[in-house]
Amino acid sequence: MFTGIVEELGAVVDLTVQGDAVRLTVRGNAVTEGTALGDSIAVNGCCLTVAELQEDGFTADVMTQTLRLTGLGALRPGSRVNLERAVTPTTRLGGHVVQGHVDATGEVVARTPSEHWELVEVSLPAGLARYVVAQGSITVDGVSLTVAALDDAAGTFTVSLIPETLARTTLGAAAVGTVVNLEVDVMAKYVERLLAHGAAPGTPTTPETTPTSTTTGTTSTPEGQS
Template identity: 45%
Template sequence: MFSGIVEEIGLVVSVSPSRLAIKVELIMGDLKPGDSIAVNGVCLTATEIKGKVFQADVMPETLRRSNLGDLRPGGQVNLERALTLSGRIGGHLVQGHIDATGTIKRITSDGEAKLMTIGAPPEVMRYIVEKGFITVDGLSLTVTDKTNDQFSVSLVAFSRSHTTIGGKKEGDRLNLEADIIAKYVEKFTSKTMASINEAFLTEHGFA
């Protein structure tokens, strides 16, 4: 489990169809084989560590659902270690399980901030509400606006300078993970609504 607060920008050293090698600085202090680490919001397991480089296996399903397949040596990725029970949750609860990718439609200025509008598929948009949470390439962000097929987030200067989001441009693909709480609410309420039929209403005096 993660919080969507990026700790460091890592440098992609090598890429193969099933493995990534990433150079890090800050998070290497207590990183060990078997640890979970979010790479652009994707939960991966560090399988090998040599010096300041860790390697992680990547499954075909992960490549299909995320933008990790777009990575090339020399590229940058957002990194976050898994939460500890004693730590603060500065963002929101993030699983590191990508629902789909979205595409940047436009980036505009809003005072000192930047507004980024992202097109997203129905399986993500169904969970998005204004002022709700969304994870974008590993960043916990707040939705400022939405339509049927796209939403907007506001990017402050700190986020732009301390993560890869500041270097993104229109047309780029981004990893999206909807708020897990929204998914559970939908599941529980759909079961409840399904049980409210004509017989139920009649039995309880509503019909």
């Protein structure tokens, strides 16, 4: 699990095709500190398992399906990537709960700079629109962001990027047309699932109470009750 707070802006060193997978090597000094083989690191919001460790980076295996369904397939040596290690029991939850399971990709459709921040509009696939609400959370390329506005007719959402986000993540250089990984708030999915498969009307939602039994004219009650 992650929080969507990018720890480091890394860079792709190499991508090597190996059968039905690609071996991705990324340079990142901060995220390899204290990291062991088998640990998880989010690369642009996609959870990857560390297969090899170097002094200044790590290597992970990426399945071809992941490359097709996420923006990782567009990476090339030198590409900058957002990196975040998985949370620990003592990690501050500075963003929101992020699984590192990319739902779909979107595309930057507009950027509007202002004096102190920048508004970025991103296309939102129709299948994800119901999980996104204004002032709610969404993950864009591994960055936890607050939805500033929704345009259902246009199929887009807008986020406001502060100078810190612009400087410390890939979103600062994401030009119009850039493909980005999207992950919606998993809590919304759970709520939808519960509502779709909840109890039918009239079905008890708590265990039935055992009827009071009567023996030789004396009513018995559960122990400790009178």
